[in-house]
Amino acid sequence: MNVQNINTTHQPPAGTAPTVPPSLDTSDNSSTVDSNQLQEEIGISEDVINTLQERASQLTAERKRRGKTVPEGLARSRAISEYQQLANHVGLHSASMPGINCLDISKTSPERIVTGGNDKTAVVFDLSTSQVISILKGHNKKVTQVVYHPSEELVFTGSPDTTLRVWGVEQGQCASIIRAHKGPVTGLSIHATGDYLLSCSSDGQWAFSDLRHGRVLVRISAVDKSGSIQDF
Structure with missing residues (x-):
């Protein structure tokens, strides 16, 4: 992929200061300060366990219903074979440190994507307008x-700098830094509740964190130390 300097950005209205999304609680200021100190585990409470179990029951029922029919809108192999490139967007990351390592798409606004680059930034891009919404700067490594x-x-x-970071897209700022690992972060997934993150690292551990408050709930040494996870 050709990478050039970013030339279009979305700027907040003049006179406005970035704010933290209301769904996040950053009252614990330590979660927004850069540090190499590993966060302590606070444990999984009964309330959290009940929330996880309730969501698991809902998902099980939904999966049973879906298993009886072919999903609506499922692409056939022939249709996939006829896919063609519709656009080529350049200039999302720095030309001096080229390379896009990862990408995800917004489920609620599919025209929005986020990419992670070798230039230590993540970029939120709107495909429909060809505009950069936010440039998320803060990681010390790619x-x-x-x-x-x-x-x-x-x-x-997530980054080889060992940190997980939570960002408000519209604000374009880091709401919290989660220090769950001693080694590079190699996998990241969000729980179906939308409130928790599962991460893994080359340090041979996986962690379960509260994304709303930027806290590590539990850290577990993995039997398989491959440093990868699947969506959960």
Whole structure:
């Protein structure tokens, strides 16, 4: 992919300051300050367990219903074979550190995508207007993991700098930094509740974190130390 300097950006109205999305609680200021200190686990409460179990029951029922019919709008192999490139967008990341490592699409606004690059930034881009919505700067190394929240304008990123970061898309700022790992972050997924992140690292551990408050709930040493995860 050809990469050039960014030449179109979305700027907030003059006189307005970036604000944290209301769905996030950053009252714990330590979650927004750069540090190499690993966060302590606060544990999984009964309320969290009940929330997870309730959502799991809902998903099980939905999957049983879906399993009886072919999903509506499922693309056939012939249709896929006839897919053609519709557009080629350049200039999303720095030409001095070229390369896009990861990409995700907003489920609520499919015209919006987020990309992570070797230039240490993530970029939210609107395909319909060919405009950059936000440039998310803060990582100290390349961005290798990006996830777009399924129902909110939030983006989550992971990097070999060992941190997870929570971003407000419209605000274009980091709402919290989650320090769940000692090694590079190699996988990132959001729970179906929309409130928790699962991450894994080359340090041989996976972590379950509260994305609303930027806190690590639990950290587990993995039996399989491959450093990869599947969506959950």
